[in-house]
Structures are given as C-alpha cells and as structure tokens.
Amino acid sequence: MIIESLLDTDLYKYTMQQAVWSQFPQASVEYAFKCRNGVDLRPYAVEIQAEIDHLGELSLRPDEQSYLAGIRFIKPGYVDSLRRFLLDPANVRVTTSDGELGIRVRGSWFHTILFEVPILAIVNEVYFRSTEPDAPTRGSIGREKLLQKCEQINAASKRGLPLRVIEFGTRRRYSRGWQREVVQTLKSEIGDALIGTSNLLLAKEFGLRAFGTMAHEFLQAGQAFVHLADSQKFALEAWNREYRGDLGIALSDVFGMDAFLHDFDLLFSKTYDGARHDSGDPFVWGEKLIAHYETMGIDSRTKTAVFSDSLDIPKMVALAERFEGRIRTQFGIGTNLTNDFDFPPLPIVLKMVRCNGRPTVKVSDSLGKTMSEDDVYLRYVHQTFGLH
Numbered sequence: 001m002i003i004e005s006l007l008d009t010d011l012y013k014y015t016m017q018q019a020v021w022s023q024f025p026q027a028s029v030e031y032a033f034k035c036r037n038g039v040d041l042r043p044y045a046v047e048i049q050a051e052i053d054h055l056g057e058l059s060l061r062p063d064e065q066s067y068l069a070g071i072r073f074i075k076p077g078y079v080d081s082l083r084r085f086l087l088d089p090a091n092v093r094v095t096t097s098d099g100e101l102g103i104r105v106r107g108s109w110f111h112t113i114l115f116e117v118p119i120l121a122i123v124n125e126v127y128f129r130s131t132e133p134d135a136p137t138r139g140s141i142g143r144e145k146l147l148q149k150c151e152q153i154n155a156a157s158k159r160g161l162p163l164r165v166i167e168f169g170t171r172r173r174y175s176r177g178w179q180r181e182v183v184q185t186l187k188s189e190i191g192d193a194l195i196g197t198s199n200l201l202l203a204k205e206f207g208l209r210a211f212g213t214m215a216h217e218f219l220q221a222g223q224a225f226v227h228l229a230d231s232q233k234f235a236l237e238a239w240n241r242e243y244r245g246d247l248g249i250a251l252s253d254v255f256g257m258d259a260f261l262h263d264f265d266l267l268f269s270k271t272y273d274g275a276r277h278d279s280g281d282p283f284v285w286g287e288k289l290i291a292h293y294e295t296m297g298i299d300s301r302t303k304t305a306v307f308s309d310s311l312d313i314p315k316m317v318a319l320a321e322r323f324e325g326r327i328r329t330q331f332g333i334g335t336n337l338t339n340d341f342d343f344p345p346l347p348i349v350l351k352m353v354r355c356n357g358r359p360t361v362k363v364s365d366s367l368g369k370t371m372s373e374d375d376v377y378l379r380y381v382h383q384t385f386g387l388h
Contacts, residue, residue, distance in 0.1 A: 005061075007204060009201075010200070014068065014200070015214070017110060029113075032103075040099075048103075048123055060085065117170055124171075153313060154190060167182065167337060169334040215251065216278075249273055252278070270298065277309055278309045283322060286322065289303075
C-alpha cells in the first residue's frame with residue numbers, strides 16, 4: 001500500500017491538529033479535492049478508494065508516538081490523544097460524477113485534518129504508477145536530473161550564497177520511494193544546505209529536522225469563528241496562544257499579501273519570526289515584507305522569509321541573491337524535487353471549503369489558486385478586503 005505510517009505526512013498537519021485539539025475540539029469541517037489542469041482521474045477511482053480505506057487500518061506505533069513526544073512544542077496530552085487515534089474512511093467520499101474525480105472529506109476537524117496529505121500522495125502515486133512507471137530510472141530524467149540540481153546548489157553555496165533548503169514534496173510526490181531517495185540524496189550531496197524536510201517519517205528516519213507551521217486551512221477556519229475582517233488576526237492570535245514563540249512563521253496569502261500585512265500589526269510582526277510566501281511574485285512579496293518591517297521599526301535582518309511556491313533551483317538562487325543580507329531566507333522546494341521528470345505533475349489540492357457549516361475561502365495572489373464554492377461569499381470577501 002502507498003501509505004504505511006501516519007507519520008508519512010507533513011509536520012504542519014500535526015501542529016494544526018494540536019491547536020484544534022486544544023482550542024477547537026467541537027469544530028466540524030469539509031474539504032474538497034480539485035485537479036487544476038483538468039486531467040481525468042476517474043479511471044483510478046477504485047484504486048484510490050482502496051488506498052484511502054487502508055488509511056483506516058493505521059495507527060501510531062510506540063516508536064512514532066515517542067518521536068512526536070520528543071518534539072519540544074508537542075504537548076504530552078495531545079500525544080496521549082493520538083494513542084488510540086484512527087482515521088475513519090467513512091468520512092471520505094470518492095465520486096466520478098460531473099466528468100471528474102471528486103473527493104470530499106467531512107467530519108470533526110480533529111478527526112479529519114490528517115487526511116489531506118495522504119490522500120494527495122495516494123492520488124499522485126496511483127496515477128503515475130499507471131501512466132509513467134519507472135520514471136526515476138528512465139535515462140536522465142530522474143536520478144541524473146536530481147544530481148544536477150545538487151550540483152547547482154553546491155555551486156551557489158561555494159560562492160558564499162546562504163542557501164537553506166527544506167524538502168517540501170510529500171503532497172505532490174511521484175511516489176513514496178522516490179521521495180525517500182530524493183531526501184537521502186540531498187542529505188548526502190548538499191550537506192548543510194539541506195536543513196530539513198516537512199515529512200515527519202523521513203525526518204525521523206534520516207535524523208533531519210522536521211519543518212512546518214500552519215497551512216491555509218487554519219486561517220480559513222477563522223472565518224467561521226469571528227467576523228470575516230477579524231479572521232486572520234483571530235487565527236494568528238490562536239496560534240500564538242498555542243505555541244508561545246515556537247513555530248513562528250505565518251502564512252501570508254489566504255486573502256493576499258496586502259490584506260495579510262494590514263493585519264500583521266506591530267505585535268504580530270514582533271512575535272512571529274517571519275512569514276511564508278505561497279502565491280504571487282516572490283520578489284515583489286519579499287520587498288513588501290521587508291518594507292513592512294521597516295515601517296514597523298523592525299530590523300528585517302532578524303526575520304525570516306520562507307519561499308515555497310513552485311520553486312526550482314534557479315529561482316531559489318535568484319531569490320537568495322536578491323535578499324541576501326536583507327532578510328533571512330529559507331526555501332521549501334516540493335514538486336520540483338519529488339516530481340520533476342519529462343511529464344507534467346498533477347496540480348492537485350484538497351482544501352477546506354466549510355467550517356461549522358459556514359463557507360471558507362482562500363483568495364490567492366496567483367491566478368487559478370483561489371479556492372471557493374460559494375460565489376456570494378467570495379464577493380463578500382473581495383469587498384471586505386478590497387480585492388480585485
């Protein structure tokens with residue numbers, strides 16, 4: 001089976017689940033799947049369903065529980081709540097109507113939050129093992145291409161460019177085995193330039209630091225608890241209450257960067273370590289973030305900008321060159337490491353669309369990345385934040 005451990009996911013699913021366990025235990029949610037380029041995934045629905053059903057058989061092993069408990073910001077009570085935790089496949093509905101594959105996840109937020117990353121990894125691997133088998137070993141498109149990227153990283157590092165690379169590729173990986181090989185190769189080939197991975201299972205196996213704070217859903221959920229205009233501040237405050245200085249990277253593009261900076265006031269600017277870019281022009285975004293810190297009287301060199309949107313090695317190097325000495329940079333590279341061959345990756349997402357029965361949206365700075373199922377509510381969001 002594709003997923004054989006509940007740790008085969010990104011850290012931010014567990015960090016968000018802990019906050020849900022602490023602060024929003026009664027919340028109910030709904031997630032919707034979307035393939036942005038229209039690839040017909042319906043022929044794989046039966047295989048995908050079987051893999052999702054298998055998720056219900058997994059639980060955290062004692063060594064995995066101990067690993068989580070050893071992370072400083074993970075609470076003992078939360079780990080105890082996971083000792084009997086099981087994912088329930090009955091919360092997931094896979095359909096093939098309306099000319100496309102549909103996947104809906106409904107249920108309590110605490111009990112459904114861990115579905116997202118495994119389901120996306122399942123869809124990818126089921127699809128690619130059928131359409132592009134053995135891609136990593138075919139000529140120069142797999143391992144040789146990966147080694148070339150390592151050489152580019154090492155060349156930039158030798159020039160004194162501070163590259164801090166985080167492997168971010170679980171959700172859109174070609175396969176579980178290939179992601180593992182990618183991380184193993186990065187660790188052996190680029191040395192200290194690799195500072196960690198978002199995947200908990202691989203971090204545990206290779207002795208790497210696991211990276212991750214919050215995803216869009218955490219800020220989206222705030223839309224269900226308070227007035228829309230206050231929802232980002234509400235979520236950022238809830239995160240501060242939970243982690244009190246740990247995990248201090250805020251996600252900036254639920255309503256776009258300008259709306260984020262409007263809410264990212266002096267208190268947040270001081271207490272958060274920095275922000276993560278996930279849509280729009282990264283160079284413009286970085287300049288806006290630095291200017292914001294300057295306006296707040298904060299030395300931007302003490303803060304961190306995490307770039308994680310569709311990065312490749314040349315773009316990472318260019319960003320490092322632009323912002324060297326102006327703000328600390330980290331680079332979360334996903335698909336370009338774990339699914340970069342001679343065929344296009346699947347641009348798939350599984351995003352929260354409702355919380356407590358109320359619609360939630362993500363309005364992106366990049367065309368095509370906005371996620372909404374309620375046009376009336378989307379217009380309200382645009383009016384509230386002055387979006388175009």
